[in-house]
Structures are given as C-alpha cells and as structure tokens.
Amino acid sequence: MWRVTAAAAATRGLVSAGRASTKPTLDFSSVSFSSPRISSSVDGLAGSGAALLFALRLHSAVDPLTPRLERASAAFSTSSPAEAAAMLGSLAPASSFVSQMSRNVSEAIRHYGRCYWELSKARLSMLVVATSGTGFVLGSGSAIDIAGLSCTCAGTMMVAASANSLNQVFEIQNDAKMKRTRQRPLPSGRLSVPHAAIWASTVGIAGTTLLAWKANYLAAGLAASNLVLYAFVYTPLKQIHPVNTWVGAVVGAIPPLLGWAASSGELPLKSVILPAALYFWQIPHFMALAYLCRNDYIAGGFRMFSLADASGQRTALVSLRNCLYLLPLGLLAYNWGLTSKWFALESSLLTIFSSISALLFVRERTSKNARRMFYGSLLYLPVFMSGLLLHRQPNEQHEHVISEPTTMNVLLSEVEVHEGNSSSTGQYKQRKDLTCTQARPPIAYASVAPFPFLPVPLYVSPDS
Numbered sequence: 001m002w003r004v005t006a007a008a009a010a011t012r013g014l015v016s017a018g019r020a021s022t023k024p025t026l027d028f029s030s031v032s033f034s035s036p037r038i039s040s041s042v043d044g045l046a047g048s049g050a051a052l053l054f055a056l057r058l059h060s061a062v063d064p065l066t067p068r069l070e071r072a073s074a075a076f077s078t079s080s081p082a083e084a085a086a087m088l089g090s091l092a093p094a095s096s097f098v099s100q101m102s103r104n105v106s107e108a109i110r111h112y113g114r115c116y117w118e119l120s121k122a123r124l125s126m127l128v129v130a131t132s133g134t135g136f137v138l139g140s141g142s143a144i145d146i147a148g149l150s151c152t153c154a155g156t157m158m159v160a161a162s163a164n165s166l167n168q169v170f171e172i173q174n175d176a177k178m179k180r181t182r183q184r185p186l187p188s189g190r191l192s193v194p195h196a197a198i199w200a201s202t203v204g205i206a207g208t209t210l211l212a213w214k215a216n217y218l219a220a221g222l223a224a225s226n227l228v229l230y231a232f233v234y235t236p237l238k239q240i241h242p243v244n245t246w247v248g249a250v251v252g253a254i255p256p257l258l259g260w261a262a263s264s265g266e267l268p269l270k271s272v273i274l275p276a277a278l279y280f281w282q283i284p285h286f287m288a289l290a291y292l293c294r295n296d297y298i299a300g301g302f303r304m305f306s307l308a309d310a311s312g313q314r315t316a317l318v319s320l321r322n323c324l325y326l327l328p329l330g331l332l333a334y335n336w337g338l339t340s341k342w343f344a345l346e347s348s349l350l351t352i353f354s355s356i357s358a359l360l361f362v363r364e365r366t367s368k369n370a371r372r373m374f375y376g377s378l379l380y381l382p383v384f385m386s387g388l389l390l391h392r393q394p395n396e397q398h399e400h401v402i403s404e405p406t407t408m409n410v411l412l413s414e415v416e417v418h419e420g421n422s423s424s425t426g427q428y429k430q431r432k433d434l435t436c437t438q439a440r441p442p443i444a445y446a447s448v449a450p451f452p453f454l455p456v457p458l459y460v461s462p463d464s
C-alpha cells in the first residue's frame, strides 16, 4: 500500500515541478497512508518536486532505477491514471532512498556546520574580523577599497577560525573538565580530532593564501604568526604560567595591525593606537572572566592570574592599572593625526567610565563588581572602534603616493607639457584623476607614458 502512495506523492512532486502542466491530472486524494511517519515524510517529498528532481538527477549516476522513473514520468501524458499509478509504484524504492539520502545530507550539513561554527568560536572570530576591518579602514586613504576590505575580512576570519580550532584540538582534556567548555564539539565527542585538525589546516592555509594574494605578504605574515602565537605559545602557556593572559593580549592586538598592513602595506606609528587599546582592554576583560570562572579554571587545570590571588586584590589592581593605560590613547590618536579632536574627548570619557568599574572592583571584590567590569569591557570595544571610524582622518601615508610632488606627479606634468593639446592629454589627465582616488604605485603609471608597450613593472618603494 505505502509503495503506491509514495509513488503518488512523488507524482504530485513532479506535477508541482511543472513537468506535467499540460498532462492529464491524477487525483490521488483518495489514497491513504498506512503509517503517519511515512505519510509525513512522503508529503514533504511531494511538496518539493523540484528538490526531488534534483536529488534524482544526482542519484541517476549510481542508480539504474532512475531511467525507469523518467520513463514513467513520460508515460504520464499517455497513460490512464490507474496505469500511471501502477507504473510509478515500482519506483517507490528509488524515491524512499532519495528521501532518506536528502535527509541524511541535510542532517550532516547541519551537524558539521554547527561543529565548525563552535570549533571556530565564530562570535570571537567575528570580533577579531571587526578589529581587523577597522584597522583596514584606518589605514586607508579617503577612498576605501571595498574589495580589499572584504578579502581582508574573509582571510582574517579563516585564519582566526583555524587558530581557535587548533586551540580546541590542544585543549580537549581541559575543556572536558570545565562546565563552560565541556559541550564543545571535541570534548562532547561530536567531532573527531583528525576531522577538526583537517578543518583547521584547510581554513588556515586558505585564509593566509587569500591574504597573501589579495592583500600583501605583510598582512599574511602577521596572520600566520598570530596563529602560531595563539595556538602554539599562548595555548600551552595557559597550563604553565599566569603570564599567558599578557601573551593572549598580544594575540588579540595583532588583527588591527594586520588590517592596516593589508590596506597600506606599511605600519606607521599611529597604526598602533587600536592594537594598544585592544591590548590594555583585554587585561581587565580576561581578569574579570578568570575571577568569575575561577573554580572552572582550576578544574580545567589552567594557571590563570586570579588563581594565585585568593583575595582578588591583585587581580583588581592589575585591571584598574590597565584601564588607566587606556587614558592617553584618545589624545595620542588626535595628536598623531589619526582622528579629529572629538575622538580624544569621547575616548577619555569612555576610559573614565571603564576605570570607575575597575575601581569599584578594587574597593569591593565581589562577583557583582567583577561582572560589572566584564560587561563594561564588552561595551568599551565597540564604542571605541565606532569612535575611531567616525572621527578618522584619512591616512596621509596611504595618499602620499599620489600627492607628493615627486616621481609620478613630475612625470605626469611632463607628459602634459609634451603632449600639449593632443587628444591623448585627456587620457593622462583621466589617469591622474584615477590615481587621486585609487592611490596606485607611481611606477606603474610612470611606465605607461613613455613606453606603453612595456609590461608594467612591479612597484618598488622609493625608500627601499
């Protein structure tokens, strides 16, 4: 019985996929299902004729039943309803196989998708991407290269995902002992270690390659070194010495440098403002976390600073000290031409607010005050980065390539003099205008003018 009904449902699927719009209509409403489970799954199948067709196409490579289905479907137009139903009844094993297969595929996608998401600590990685993207914008001139920004963010996401996955591969035993982490894919047994290692290597290599290809070697090198620092230095250090928090802070501070390097190919002094903010910001953030979860960290075998500080006093003082280190950053950002003066004001107010939460924790070391400091730190970073972006001054170093009265401009003006009013002057002017928005290497343009038939040479910095 169920064979016929399954075939009927498959027929409805084919009809709804539009293959039988001009064919005689079959009425299967009188057909009943003997099992509710089969009934619901077959109904689902019938409702998605297109999906079924697609699955059958895939299946046809391995299953000799598929040509039979195609013949039966063709017979639709010529057979009576009873004949067609009987014919399609013989196809039930194929359709149930396909339905099972598509269910398995979608379950596997959901399962591994979730595992990869958790293994990559996707939300943390997205925060890392936000800092790297901010670095990219700060390092840009007045025009922002959106394609470059997208590639930098994608590359950073992949390398950060890889670093986080390796961190979990190395900490399975510890994570299994901590309440906060025992449900992660590896300790919970949802994913095998080789699978996680292959995932980590693939995204790590892909991300670094993308950065090297679409940004530059400096950005790719920073990403790869940061991965090594996080996975192979910070991660084992967590079980060895409390200094791990400071090493971890360096890891968190590098992504904005990576972004800056990706947009401008160099790292001037003012590029360290956001990394410095991230470095100092992480100390109270992780101190608060380690204080709140100290029993969990003890169970996991991690040597956090707060574990050797039963009263919490040193933990609180270290947090306050690092909040205070954030104070001059707004002024420096203004002084070094990174932002307008408004940012200096906003950053100072924000830092005072964070320092007050740390001061309250120093005065009274309770979980409530530690939590307040933790949530305060969560607020600090997005506000600080938004302020930087809102009040940023375009990076002059990025634009000096086109604005300095050297190499290119001299050559361009010479070209204009030589060409006089000839029609090609317009082209060169156009090219010059283009450089004002795209800030391309001068030699690439200079070479075009006298020897347009020669290949454009690689850019060599005048300083090198």
Ligand SMILES: CC(C)=CCC/C(C)=C/CC/C(C)=C/COP(=O)(O)OP(=O)(O)O
Pocket (backbone or CB within 6 Å): 128, 156, 159, 160, 163, 164, 167, 223, 226, 227, 230, 248, 249, 251, 252, 255
């Ligand atoms: C480009 C690139 C490679 C970026 C990497 C950025 C990155 C992974 C930053 C994380 C910094 C950090 C110290 C996290 C805490 O890890 P944890 O091990 O203490 O966290 P857990 O206890 O939750 O595992």
